[in-house]
Amino acid sequence: MIDLRSDTVTKPSEEMRAAMMRAEVGDDVYGDDPTANSLEERVAALFGFEAGLFTPTGSLANQLAIRQLVKPGEELITETFSHIVRAELGAGAAFSGITTRTWESPRGALVAGDPLRIARPDSGPNQVSTTAIAVENTHNFGGGTVQSIDEIRALREASLKMGLYMHLDGARIWNAHVASGVSFLEYGKYFDTVSVCLSKGLGAPVGSLMLSNKERVASARIWRKRYGAGMRQIGMLAAAGHFALDHNIDRLAIDHENARSLASAVHAVAPAVVDPSEVDTNIVILDLTGSSISAGDINGELKKAGILASTVGPTTLRLVTHLDVSAEQIITVNSVLPELVERAFKA
Numbered sequence: 001m002i003d004l005r006s007d008t009v010t011k012p013s014e015e016m017r018a019a020m021m022r023a024e025v026g027d028d029v030y031g032d033d034p035t036a037n038s039l040e041e042r043v044a045a046l047f048g049f050e051a052g053l054f055t056p057t058g059s060l061a062n063q064l065a066i067r068q069l070v071k072p073g074e075e076l077i078t079e080t081f082s083h084i085v086r087a088e089l090g091a092g093a094a095f096s097g098i099t100t101r102t103w104e105s106p107r108g109a110l111v112a113g114d115p116l117r118i119a120r121p122d123s124g125p126n127q128v129s130t131t132a133i134a135v136e137n138t139h140n141f142g143g144g145t146v147q148s149i150d151e152i153r154a155l156r157e158a159s160l161k162m163g164l165y166m167h168l169d170g171a172r173i174w175n176a177h178v179a180s181g182v183s184f185l186e187y188g189k190y191f192d193t194v195s196v197c198l199s200k201g202l203g204a205p206v207g208s209l210m211l212s213n214k215e216r217v218a219s220a221r222i223w224r225k226r227y228g229a230g231m232r233q234i235g236m237l238a239a240a241g242h243f244a245l246d247h248n249i250d251r252l253a254i255d256h257e258n259a260r261s262l263a264s265a266v267h268a269v270a271p272a273v274v275d276p277s278e279v280d281t282n283i284v285i286l287d288l289t290g291s292s293i294s295a296g297d298i299n300g301e302l303k304k305a306g307i308l309a310s311t312v313g314p315t316t317l318r319l320v321t322h323l324d325v326s327a328e329q330i331i332t333v334n335s336v337l338p339e340l341v342e343r344a345f346k347a
């Protein structure tokens with residue numbers, strides 16, 4: 001099977017497994033795991049933060065971060081299709097009493113004016129006050145969209161004046177960096193808290209980090225334990241993270257090339273379905289509006305040909321490239337998918 005459902009499906013390589021086997025470990029709840037500690041220090045330094053916290057999932061890293069910024073009954077604003085409001089099952093409300101409001105943006109691309117238009121800090125005793133803004137980079141459901149650093153900078157400048165915090169959901173910030181050339185330090189500069197994932201395109205089996213200042217990370221460490229995610233000898237997982245950072249960042253460029261190749265092949269037969277110039281990174285969204293066959297049915301046909309994709313809406317398919325998809329497999333997909341799409345519009 002050629003698995004393009006997500007970049008979460010990657011399996012640790014032999015070399016990564018060997019690094020995990022060799023990891024020095026200790027009880028991380030006691031702060032005794034040297035490999036987890038060094039990973040937290042390393043990733044925090046990479047983005048210019050004082051401290052970091054290893055978490056089992058990106059959702060937990062996001063949730064620990066936003067609860068440091070937003071008090072119960074206060075408001076976090078974010079884009080309508082961002083992971084924090086679409087794919088974390090209401091965790092901000094369920095766990096932290098945080099309310100949310102959203103703005104919608106084509107491809108999830110940040111335009112600073114959008115959040116600024118709906119932000120309402122210090123709203124007094126009758127209306128909810130906005131406390132923080134979350135930005136997703138790259139934007140997953142938007143199609144791997146890389147956010148403009150100019151818009152991020154403009155949003156930071158204006159929101160600081162309004163007394164608002166900013167959180168970066170950087171699950172795929174690695175892809176944004178490789179595509180844009182913007183440094184991790186530069187990305188980190190504009191945010192109060194950051195989450196990053198090691199288990200997406202970087203290929204680690206488990207692991208994310210939440211980054212911020214020492215006080216917020218110390219508090220998040222307590223909340224992580226309270227949520228039941230205080231872990232013991234996690235150096236074996238942290239070693240996979242170190243390995244991923246050492247070996248798997250630059251190669252994301254290959255995934256981006258492969259994604260563009262898929263998009264171009266489909267575009268050649270059905271130009272309205274996908275614009276390759278809008279494929280910034282490793283995610284390809286096919287818009288099958290107007291086709292005689294549903295996205296689910298096309299996905300079923302793909303599966304028969306040994307290709308797995310995600311149906312993300314009645315007329316939308318998502319394909320994600322990653323380090324376990326080879327150039328040869330992309331050639332195979334390009335010999336099957338465009339024909340299927342073409343047929344779907346002709347029938």
Ligand SMILES: *Cc1c(COP(=O)(O)O)cnc(C)c1O
Pocket residue numbers: 056057058059060062083084136138139140169171172197200208
């Ligand atoms: C995958 C992802 C996360 C974290 O997901 P987990 O499955 O909880 O690790 C967070 N944000 C975005 C944008 C993601 O794509």
